[in-house]
Amino acid sequence: MRFDKILKIIGESGKKRETVKIFYPETEKRKEGWREVEPYSLTTDLPPDGEFLVYGQDHIRPGHILNAYNMGSGEDECHSFILGKIKKAESTGRSFDSRKKWEVKF
Numbered sequence: 001m002r003f004d005k006i007l008k009i010i011g012e013s014g015k016k017r018e019t020v021k022i023f024y025p026e027t028e029k030r031k032e033g034w035r036e037v038e039p040y041s042l043t044t045d046l047p048p049d050g051e052f053l054v055y056g057q058d059h060i061r062p063g064h065i066l067n068a069y070n071m072g073s074g075e076d077e078c079h080s081f082i083l084g085k086i087k088k089a090e091s092t093g094r095s096f097d098s099r100k101k102w103e104v105k106f
Contacts, residue, residue, distance in 0.1 A: 001088045003062055009089040010066060011055035014039035014106035018095050019071065023088035024081060037068035037081075038096045041105040046080050055106045069099055078102065 006022075013020040019036050026032040042058075043050030043065045053060055062084025070079045076099075098104055 003084065006086050006089040007060055007083065009091050010039055011106060013091050014055060014104060016095070017104055019092045021090040021092060022081065022086045025085055025087070036071045036092065037079075038071065038099070039066060039068045039104070039106070040078055040098075040102050041067045042083075043067060047078075052105050076100075
């Protein structure tokens with residue numbers, strides 16, 4: 001799937017506060033596969049060093065970061081996903097409420 005299409009799905013879902021499914025490669029903690037996430041923000045780098053990007057206004061590149069809660073992880077923290085490593089994305093249409101009063105910045 002092309003980067004611009006993946007970015008559009010993530011950006012539009014984030015603006016509507018809807019979860020999105022992403023297909024992400026294997027990491028230290030998880031195997032390659034689909035993950036349903038709550039998108040919270042796009043940044044230039046990993047927190048706390050990254051600057052926030054605004055979908056539809058800023059130029060977003062494959063090296064930028066999606067900060068999202070990985071549903072079903074059982075963890076109580078946001079995860080960082082490199083946008084260029086996301087192989088596919090699908091909108092779920094399922095809305096979410098911000099966890100721990102985390103701000104959604106799209």
